[in-house]
Every structure is written in C-alpha cells, then in structure tokens.
Amino acid sequence: MLPLVLVNIVVILIPSVSSVIYSFTDWSGIGNATFIGFDNYTTMFGDADFRNALWHNILWTIFFLIVPMAMGLFGAYALTRVRRFRLLFRVAYFIPYIVASVVSASIWRSLLSPDTGVGKILGVNFLGDRNLALGSVAFVNNWAWWGFLVVVFLASMQSINPNLYEAAAMDGAGPTRQFFSITMPSIRPTFAFLGLMTIIWSFLSFDYVYILTQGGPAGSTDVLSTLLYRNAFGTLQAGYASAMGVVMALISGIVVAVYLWIRKTRNWEI
Amino acid sequence: MSLSVKLPLDGNVGEVNRSNAASRTRSPVGTAGVFTYTILTALVIFALGPIVLFFFSALKTQNELASNPLGLPQTWQWGNFIDAWQQANMGAGLFNSVVIVGGTVILTCFVAGCAAYALARLEIRGGSAFITYLLVTSSLPTQMFLVPLFYLWSRAGLYDTQFGLILIYVGLFSPFATLLLRSFMLTMPKEFEEAARMDGAGELKILLRIVLPNALPGLLTIALVTGLSAYNEFLFAITFIQNSDLLPVSTTFFSFQQGFTQNFTLISAAGIIMIAPMLILFLALQRRFIDGLSSSGLGGA
C-alpha cells in the first residue's frame, strides 16, 4: 500500500495537480503563466476541434466495446469447446498483443498502403481517405488488442465449474444457450471490469493515432489525447492542453462513478 | 492457407482418438465442429499473417520487396538482420531495455503486490475510495504529465537516468497492475489463510507462505503486462532519456523507422529484432502464465 501511494503521489498526483492549476492559466508551455479563470474551459466548448476529437473518442469507444469484445468472447468461448490445439490458438491470438505499437504500426502502414499490400489490391487508401482513416487506425489497434481479451476471458471461463455445463447440457441447452445462461453470468466481474477499462482506454488512446496519422488527414483521426499533445507542444497552448486533460479526467471519473454505482446497486464484486 | 484445411481434420481425428477421458478431467463438453475450427483458424491467420509477411519483408532485397511485396522471398537475405542490427544500434537498445524493463517489473510487482494484498484482504479504511482513485488514476491522459514530471525529475536529478524512467513507469503502470492483482487475489480462497490465522500464524507468515505462492500466477500476469508496456513505451523514454547510450530499443526503432532509412527491408528486420525477445519470453512462459491464470481461480495450489 505505502510504496504505491508514494510513487503514485510523485508520478501522478503532483503532475495532475499542477495540470489542474495550469488549466486556469494561459501558459504557453514556455515561460510565465497568467491566471485567466475558466477561459480555457469556455473556449473548449466552442472549439470545433475539441468537439471533433471528442466525437472520435466516442466512436472509438463504441468500436472497442463491440468488435474486440465480441472477438474476445467468441474466441475464448470457442476455445473452451475445442480440445485440440487450444494452446496453439491461444498463443497465436496473444502474439499481436506482444508486438510493440511502433512495430505494428510499421507492419500495418505497409499492409494498408496504396502502393503495396492490401490497399493496392483493393485500390483503397485506408489512411489517406478521411472517411476511412479513423476506422483503419482502430482496426490496427484492435488487431493488437483482441487477443489479450481472448486470453483473459478464457482464463475466467476456465474457472467455471464444468458441472454447470454438464447439467445444462443434460437439460438440453445448446452451446449458445449455455453461453448466455452460464458463461456470461459467471464471468461477469471480468467482463464488467474489461468493459470499464475499454471505455477508459478508448478515451486515452494515443499511440496508434500518433504513429500512423498524427490526427490527420484534416483532423479525421484526431482524438482528445493527440489534440492535447498538439496543443501542448505544437501550438504552444499548454494551459489549454491542461484544461483538456482535466476534462478527460473528469470524463473517466464519471465513467468510473457510474460503474461503481452499478456495482453497488447490483452487489457485484469487481 | 494449408493450415485452415489441416486443423479441423486433425481436430476430428483427435476427437475420435481420445474422446471420453479428456472431457471429464478438463473443460466443458467438447462439441466444436469444423465450423468452429475454421473460424478459429481464420483468426490465427488474421493474428499472425501480418507478422509473417513482415518477417518475409525483412528477408527480401529492396527490389524484390517492390515487385513482390506479399509473396515468399526468393533468396533469403539474412544479412538484412545484421545491417539493421548495426544501423539501428539495436544491441545497445536491447541491453538498455533489459535494464529498464527488468527494473520496472520488479518494482511494480513489489509495489502492486503489497497494495493489492492490503486492498483484497486487510480491512483498510477508505479502501474502496482508494480503488476508485486508482481507477481514475489509470485513466488520465499521461501526455499532460510530460512537462510537470520533467520539471520534477530534473530538479531531483532523475532526468536522463534509467532509474528515473523506471520510476515513472512504475508510477504509470502500478495502478492498473494493482487493480488486476487485487481482483485476482479476490478469487483466491480465504480458507487457507483463515485456517493459518486460527493456528496463530502472523500476517507476514501468511503473506509469504500462503498468499504469495497462490498469487504467483497473478504476479506473473502483471509482470508480463507491465513488462510489455515498459518495453513498448516510447513517448516518455524519448523525453526523459537524453543520452543516446541509455535509450531503450523502442525509441531506437521509433527513430529508425522515422525516416533515418528509406529501406523498408531494414525497418522490417529491425522490427523483428525488436519483437523477438518478448516473443521468446512469452513463448517460454506462456504455459505457466496462462495456465496459472486459469487454474488459480479454482483454488488448486
């Protein structure tokens, strides 16, 4: 407990508090700052770039709540039902998660490129078309992510008492029924926790956008974190960037609060 | 492509060969058909195909890559790996990564281990508030910490040291590790500890003799997750380490692919070199890591 508190104070709490302070100033990131009250916050809500990025985060969240979750649950459940090669499948799925984001971005940049790989075959410029770019980046991020969910869900599913399934099978329940009546309720804590983390991480996602598109083309892949980064270091508006950071923290604060409230009213353990 | 045909067949053969014995001892009833295997195999291709292609790119000449980006290499250019190793200075980068990742993992396991045990087992006042705090903590945009942390670190003499970077990583990764480990510990049976407690064993003894061995798979999991995050992180590494002799491999690779070379075969080779250690480590540990994760929930010790 104590070492955690200690390191947390230094690495997270102090910088967070100073960010909150900076969010009320016009600090450029260079030199002195003057206090300007809530100006940054009022600016933000009129800022089309901010709304654009926030919207992309929402889309991103929806994507990650559906696609990798479905793939992870399907993969894990299917693996509980196969006998041969389970280990092999599990390992294979997990491997992309191990690949560093800088490397997987490199892999997919060439695969999606309109000069080589899939982009050429389909005649599509995935990262250059502003209608496709966000989806393409999310796709690449998902590639590296869903296998992790398979492994975690599988671990959780394997701890379910097999007798439950046997009993259900005797009652004539097929695999689909068993999944919804036994598997899902049993892994609910894991599921809820990963759902929560998915939402939170979706609002933080940075690496793939930063490496693949830097928010472009024309802002079509901008998310809050890349916009924050650009404001802090590109346009010299560190005060404004801090205010964005605070808003992001508030958003995840609300998400956590809702989660905890649900957990309390339904009596779940995390 | 051949994989997708083979696996389901093998699966069926397996089912014939040893049907009953397995289904009792392990997992639920095996009812997977060809359809399931086909999808599972397609997913394998989705997961591994891009990496295999990347590996092939690393073995081609530049001309061949341009004319034949998706096929097998005609002549295997193993020399690309040597060139990439030298040009991207991978040796030094890997060594530094070992130090940084090792330090981060050990410290995080310690920090998160203590905290998770306290939160899962000891009745601490404000425990749930603290869990909420940790959740919020692991959901902050870390980019906004760069400037304040830099200020703090250069004041404290931690800037441009590997220890300084390790400390940041521990700070950033420990909240999530703690939460993960705590939920893992919650699934561990309390009975043994309670029995030991009734026998008069002290908290420390319980922690060392009963909790720790039980929690080992969980620790292994957070070690892997944290180690990966540290190994792959580049934004803080670039910012907090100035001396290029101390930089980890993620940053070496990041700047290498950022236009220092126009040669994609070398970028691929460097990328493969970068992911190889983690891959080997995972393959070596995966059985313990994943099996530990699954069996521990049942309370088997």
Added chain:
Amino acid sequence: MDITRRNVLFAGGAVGLLAILTACSSAGSAGSDLDYWYYFSDGNQQKYFKKHFVDDYKGSVPVRLTVKSSDTIDRLTQTALAAGKGPALIVTPGPSQVDAYSGAGYLADLTKYADKYKWNEKFSKWALEASKVDGKLVTLPTSYESMAFYFNPAVIDKNKLTVPKTREEFENFCTEAKAKGMIPLAAGNADWKGANEWHLTVAFNHNAGPHAIYSALQGKTPWTDAVFVDSVELLASYFQRGWYGGGVDTYFTNQFPKVYKQLASGEAAGMISGTWEFSNLAPYFGKAAGNSAEWDWATLPSFRKGIPPVVWDLGIGQSTGVNAKAPNVAAAAEYLNFLTTNTKTIAASIEAMNFQPPPIQLTVADFTANADERTTRLYTELPKAQTIGYTTWTFFPQKTETYMINEFEKVLTKQLSAKDYCAGIQLRFAKELAAGQVPTAPEPAGLSS
C-alpha cells in the same frame, strides 16, 4: 490500526526524501562540455557533421553532440527549457519559435558577440534582422533556403515537357504530364505535416505576390483580401485535380522516400519543394541509387501578371541560440560563430554533403572545382536576388503558421472554404500582430544591398 500509523510514518519519510532530492538539484549535471542537440535525415549526414563540425572543432570548450529525431527535437527542447534545463546551444525551427523562447528568457542576448565576431559584416542583413527580438540578437540563422521547382532533365526531354515559367505553362505541364499517366508533381506530407506550408508559401508568393504579403505582414491589408483567397483556392484546385502527389488522399499518405523515388524514376514529372532537398535527393539519384537518373532545379513559375518572373522565397530553416542558463555562454557563442562563419568548413560541407549553409556571403571562389554546379548556382545567385518572397515558417508568427498548416488539410478535403480559411488566418494574425509577435521582414525589393 498498526497500518495507519506506519502509513503516516512512511508518508513523512517520503516527503523528507523528496525534499532531499530537490535540494540536490542544483548540484546535478555540471558537465563542462557544450551540449548540442541536433538531428539528421540519414546516417551519412550524421557521420559527416560529427567529424567536421564537432570532432574537428578546436574551440576553448569541446562540444558534445546528441542526436535527436527531426520530429521530436523541438518538443524535447521545449520541455527541457520549460524545466530550466536543455542543451547549451538551442536549435529552433526558425524565428517564429524564437519569439516564444526569447519572451520566456530562455535565450542569452548575443548582441555583444555580434560586435566581437563581426556578424553584421558576415551575415546577410535580412537574416540578422529577422533574428532579432525587440532589437536584441538572440539567435543566429544556421541555415537558409528557398523554394524551387525540381525535375529530372531526361524525363522532361523524353516526355516533351518544358519547365514552366508562367501559370499557363505550369497548368499545361501538369495537364500533359497527367495525360501521359504521370504524377505531375511528386508530393506528400505523411512524414511531415509542415509540407502543407511549403505549398502555401509558393501559392502566396508566386500568385498573391511578395508585395501583397509584405503589406499583410505589416498589417496594412488583411489576409481575407481576395488575392490571398484566390491563391488558396487555386492551390486547392490543383491538389483536387490530382496534380500534387497524385491526389489529395495519396498526398496525405506519401512519405518522402516515395516522393523522391517518383522523381527519380520518372513516375512524377516534377516536384515543388525547398532547397533543403539537395542533400535529401542524393541517395536516390545516380550511382548512390544504382540508376542513371539526375535531378536539376529551376526557380518557380510566376502565377499571375505583375508578379516578377523570378521571386526567391527566403526562409531561415533553422536558428540557433544560446541557452541563458548555459554554464558557459561565451564558449557557446564561440562555437556558434564557428558553425556559421567558418567558410572553409561550410563550403566543404556543401560540396560533400549538400548541407544548407547559413546566410553568409559565399562566392564562387569559396568552392573548389569539384563543387556541384547546381549547388554553387543556388548559393551564388540567391544572395543577389532582385525580388524576395516570404516563407511562412520564417516570417509568419507561430500560431498563424500552425493554423495554416493544420487547417489547410480541411480546405483540401473541402470541409473548409478558402474564404473561411483566410478569415481564420486573419483572426490569429491580428492577435499576434497586436502582441508584437510578428518577425521583422525585409522589404521585397531585393537583397543586393
């Protein structure tokens, strides 16, 4: 209960430890060498620079070179400076960033060294003027550049194209090249979003014209003037016709290596970029690339009647200042003087590596017979320019410049009209003009002083 007591003790100890660490701060890193952070676009350039500009430097204090990547060096420098650290020599991407650094007191005043090392005689006047903030010299320009039209002579001949001199010729050039299945102009911004402003600079200077820009920079005409709106519209229409990089989408994903390869192979008919490309093109042409391709350059066409046929868009690619907190400011200034005025080393580096020189007077006599004609032509003609233009990264204030880079993509994708785009420029520019953040620009009338 025991735990809470330990908690308090531990927390107390932590605060104490932190205090000790903080106290030790000023003692840290008293290394005596001059720290210099720099970036290179390839390994050969790095090796050459290290040998001739660092190892061979025989000043009073040796230099320690640390290599950064081009797209992180500015952020790293900024972060380090904000924390009261940073290298002794501060590399900035040009005067527009200098103002911010100087305002924060990060940069040492170099005015007295200007007399000592006679910089006023050695440097072009415009460059030193643009480097001053409130009358104080705080940086020296370490490289200067112009925009140019690049082509591969063999490709031009084979396809019966002519290097354009007017808008009509330019449009014919692009139309014909496209009809032959070529990409008219190789271009892309995947590696560097700033590429957007290169093309804007060309449109503004060669369509709106240097006089219009000068007037707007003085605040006399607004950026919403029709002449600027037309320039943006014209440029966007060229992009939308697929003339730049083969299309708007591919422009967004083209990386520089591909752009250079297209120019070398004849896939592209030409390229519009800055003179910094001299050093970048080398690996793609001739022996180094295993082909027989060659490149050459010409000045840019004039797009409108009344615009002089030759306009040199002046730009300072990089300014270097001295960290006000550097342990030895005088030694840093001494090294800066070596970097910018040692004509022998500089001329040799131009010959060997096509490095961009600082804006000092170089004559044909400074080069040997081995020198590349393309290079000597540039560096002997440029200082004699009759009409100069203004690059956005040197003469526009920082927020305006960033806006121009980022929002131009929305003009390209038709999400933003040229008119609204220019209104956005004006909005930001007016504020920065009022705050005195617009760099000093020379008159367009030429450099032959």
